Amino acid sequence: MTAGEGLRERKKRETGMRIWRTALDLFTERGFDHVSVAEIAAAADVSKMTVFNYFGTKEDLVTAPMMNHVGDVVRAVRERAAGESAVDAVRRQFLEMIEVRDPSIGLNDDPRSLQARQLIQNTPVLLQRASLAFSQAQGELAELLAAEGGDPMLAAVAAAQLTGARNALINEHHRRILAGESAQGVADDAAERTERAFAQVENGLGSYPGPKRAPQ
Amino acid sequence: MTAGEGLRERKKRETGMRIWRTALDLFTERGFDHVSVAEIAAAADVSKMTVFNYFGTKEDLVTAPMMNHVGDVVRAVRERAAGESAVDAVRRQFLEMIEVRDPSIGLNDDPRSLQARQLIQNTPVLLQRASLAFSQAQGELAELLAAEGGDPMLAAVAAAQLTGARNALINEHHRRILAGESAQGVADDAAERTERAFAQVENGLGSYPGPKRAPQ
DNA sequence: GATGAAACATTGACTCAGTATATTTTCTGC
DNA sequence: GCAGAAAATATACTGAGTCAATGTTTCATC
Structure with missing residues (x-):
């Protein structure tokens, strides 16, 4: 092994980066569905394969x-x-991620991330993809909880409750940042929101949503 | 309008049925990925379009x-x-569906349904599709709850909790029926399972899953 | 440095899902 | 029967993803 990283690895990362950036720019410019992979390849100066x-x-x-x-x-x-x-465990990890402004929970507002989020919101097939990521995380969690010895069916319910709260929080971050708020502003009251969301999971829905306000 | 249904409508239903059955048989025989739409069309004696x-x-x-x-x-x-x-509301509806052995919650074991379920379990792209249906239902419920006046973020969490429990129950039905149990057998203790699942949503996870049993 | 082997990129041809359009068949109401 | 609507078809196309064969780089060893 050579020191550091190796020229090969570096080039590989750079090529991947170049393709990714090129694609994101083209998608943002003309919409996901109106850019073909062949065009991206040409613009990034690589082959479609x-x-x-x-x-x-x-x-x-x-x-x-x-x-x-x-x-x-x-x-x-x-x-x-x-x-x-x-x-x-899930709440603690999430609060820690808020502390460090982890981009993976939506707490960043750099242009490239905004591009990607906007794109996902505006493209059905990408929204599907995002929901796939959610259900994958949920499935893995259900498996782990079941492996710890509980009833597998209740483990699946628990996994849905936990990932549900987490995803709702992340979506809220994305929504507000896309609405124009700064990542700082969203992060400021994130901890408070987190407590409310997980409290609803920890203590139960009970008679939620209380007396109906708008019957229609 | 003629009495009853009209020959046109009946033929249409029959054609749809024939295509559907033909496809399911071919998929079961050779796997979803190894049957093209053109083949299905030919076997069902219609055009691909x-x-x-x-x-x-x-x-x-x-x-x-x-x-x-x-x-x-x-x-x-x-x-x-x-x-x-x-x-x-969700629990009550689900219990009513158990009463009438509603196929849509997995309480039937006719051959064609078994085929479809087996196929979904064995085909990643179909599993994705199923998870898409889940997240769609969840999204609609979140919207309704939010429209009733509550905090939209908590509404999203609630929707995840409710649909999570429901889906876990349906998956359990599917799992057991695919494992060879009769629909009758699965239905027999379905109500009891339903109570447990929704109790966990209604009363909260609390210190779930209690003391760790299998740390690994 | 030179060299051989693996890894990687490229090319071009291919399969198949899905769409668009124009045409023909098939049913319905009169 | 016949006019008009609705559905089915043929045909041709776009674009995603795959495959097999062939270059081209990179690195390890001599």
Whole structure:
């Protein structure tokens, strides 16, 4: 092994980066559906096959970053302390991520991230892809909880409750940042929101939503 | 309008049925990915275009029946009595569906349904499609709850909790029936399972899953 | 440095899902 | 029967993703 990283690896990262940036710019300019992979390849100065080598599908060009974090929730639960509850583990990890403004929970507003989010919101097939990431995380968590010895069916319910709260929070971040708020502003009251969301999971829905306000 | 149904409508239903059955048989025989739409069309004695007229996509050939029920949960909540909680509404509807052995919650074991389920379990792209149906139902429910006046973010969490419990129950039905149990057997203790699942949503996860049993 | 082997990129041809258009068949109401 | 509507078809196309064969780089070893 050579020192550092190796020229090969560096070039590979650079090519991947170039393809990704090129694609995001073209998508933003003309919309996801109106850009073909062949065009992206040409603009990034590689062959079409190379694009598929780096990103398995056209959708991955936009959603790859978020797919790298599907394992985060399950990791929080797997690595929790002996006496910690599942809710505590997921909530604690999420609060820590807020502290460090983790981009994977939506707490950043750099232009490239905004591009990607806008794109996802405006493109049905990308929204589907995002919901796939959610259900994958949920499935992994359900498996882990079931493996810890509980009823697998209740484990699946628990996984839905936990990932549901987490995803709702992330979506709220995305929504507000796309509405124009600064990442700082969204992060400021994120902890408070987090407590409310997980409290609803920890203490139950009870008679939610209380007396109906708008029957229609 | 002629009496009854009209020859045109009947033929249309029959053609759709024939395409659907043909597709399911071919898929079961050789796997979803190894049957082309052109083959299905030929086997059903129609043109490829006709297949896409009846079923928008190849996936719909398998998942269309389940997509007709994405609105069920949101309907339960929308049409609930004035004082009823959301949990009560969803649980009550589900218990009623158990009573009548509703196929849409997995309580049937006729061969064609088994085929479809097996196919979905064995085909990643169809699993994705199923998870899409889930997230669609969840999104609609979140919207309704938010429209009733609560905090939209908490409404999204509540929707995840409710649909999570419901989906876990349906998956359990599917799992057991695919494992060879009779629909009757699965239905027999379905009500009890339903109570446990929704209790976990109504009363909260608390310190779930209690002391860790299998740390690894 | 030179060299051989693996890894990677490229090319071009291919399959198949899905769309568009124009045409023909098939049913319905009169 | 016949006019008009609705559905089915043939045909041709776009674009995603795959495959096989062939270059081209990179690196490890001599």
